[in-house]
Amino acid sequence: MGIFRDIASLIYGRVLDTRNVLYDFAIFRSYKIKVPVISVGNITLGGTGKTPLVSYIASLIAEEGGRPAVVSRGYKRKDENKLVVVSDGEKIIEDAELTGDEPLELALDLRERARVVCDSDRVRGAVYAAERLGATAVVLDDAFQHRRISRDLDIVVIDATAPFGSGKTVPSGRLREPLHNLSRADAAILTRSDATDRKVEIVDEIRKLSPSCAIFSARTETRKILRITGEGLDSEPQETVFFLFSAIGNPASLEAQMMREGIAIAGSKRFRDHHKYTEKDICEIVAKARESGADALLTTGKDAVKLREFDFGMPCYRVKSRLVIDDETAFREMILQAATGPEGQASTPS
Template identity: 35%
Template sequence: MAPALLRLALRAASTAYRCAVSIRNRRYDLARCEIHRPPVPVVSVGNLTVGGTGKTPMVEWLSRRLREQGARVAILSRGYGAEQGGLNDEALELELALADVPHLQNPDRAASAEIAVEELASQILVLDDAFQHRRLARDLDIVLLDASEPFGFGYLLPRGLLREPLAALARADVVVLSRADMIDAAARQAIRRRVESLAPRSLWCEVVHRPAGLTDSQGGAYPLSELQDKRVAAFCGIGNPAGFRHTLSALGCRLVGWREFPDHHDYDRHDVERLAHDLRQSGAELAVCTRKDLVKLRTGSLGGVPLRALAVELQFLEGEPRLLSALQPLVERARAVEPPWL
């Protein structure tokens, strides 16, 4: 297809998508669609664009903070890419990091919320990737924008990366600029000004993904110094591979191999054999992936080369006290919730 025709087709598809999204949002705005309100506080983490914006590290950070304050937490997600009866890669990763936080996956998150409250005695719910899931009411809406492309090229799918028009950001209570260290202070300030024009009542935060260490398939922990001056081959199947590479490149290793797979990639035997061959050819001393990849591979080595996952955690550059203050009333409400059988 000629470039001009392709642009025309994408514009037409994007216009149709905009109409569908606008009609759906309008129905929720006018209360013409049923909204379920659980009897416990709900915090939503989501984004405006497709691709990786760092939702999983934010969900992990939130869940840890809430657990530290004595609240019983459950994570609810749609379960995109999960096999029947199983967990998807994000859920497996969170299960590894948060052993005491149940994670329910179901496209019907209202049903999951009922199970979390009635059967698991959860006192507060964290919704993963739920900004567009308006069927479940929430008390705090957190939206992440990736610093590398915060506004999805300005166009809705499929012409751009936006899942909703930028005006939808007005629903957000908190806007978090993730991977903020990938751009300079002037660029961050320009993004903040635009967000303030779209969502003037929202709180503003900036975070980076700080490397926290290395882990293997058995849960063993290793210091980041293991990467220093090592020949490393890396791969990933995530929404923002550039972010992973940016984090890895700052750790003093010599990157001798790199391979990207699609987001939510389900590794098969052919992939493992190809990775093992690439690693042997590259002369790598260490193979590194993300935790999201490791939980699916579940192996300690590839082609005789030790395999490690880079664990990352959120570090706030700005806004952490404001976000914690916004969470505090919800924590107090949550701790007052008694188990349903009492």
């Protein structure tokens, strides 16, 4: 079976390279919208820490008086082809079935600081955000391969603990497209850079592929531990023993983060990324938690938006993480330069 996967990967990579050439030579059209666009995406499958970065970028723009909008596909929502306004900056649709888990997590995290729109057609979603919601800048979530929309800044998020997906495209490896396409990136963010000793090697590889690419190192830290309904812990996190469960792209990184920060984890349970929880799942989680001797359950913000309807019978909390970028000043300047018009002011949709 391995040889067939390798052949499939080779064909898939060639198809994507051909598609990229067609965009490079404007045979396939990229649409330019009326406000600046910043794209955040991956070159590999799996969780890289992209969602905290999208939230961070939108917050930076809002802090400077801009009106950012996040535009996401809304993976595994009820109808991915339908345009859904998850948040207009005031009202939030708190239904993960309609919005998808990550867009709803972003909307609840950003609140009035950003609009959030779901649409598999990113061009339509971005135009709607600019023209109907008054967005002055658009942040595209998971859009490195989505070249139908032109962007002013193309950011790739790379997990420093597993950077290049074994060098092979899917299905043999974890690359979404051949690695040399990193040459398109304007900036690369090395997440979880504190968990590897290969950072210099990774930076050298990126430099070979994209000499002008700005490279930043980042790490994820726990900012707060909150009940899934919003309230905080009654005691210090280190005084509570948790049972950790999640349905995210890289659960091992979350588990390692908890360990580094001294948060006691009695046991854990992993589900597939974007898993839709059932009563049976909850019963299993609670049973394993009680068996492990845990005082409470712990999960992620992405999972929490799908768990509010359940009665756990024991406290359930979520981790609220933040992204810490080493050269924050340079990163901030890069984002604000891309997100503002030629006069240094936030662009206004016409």
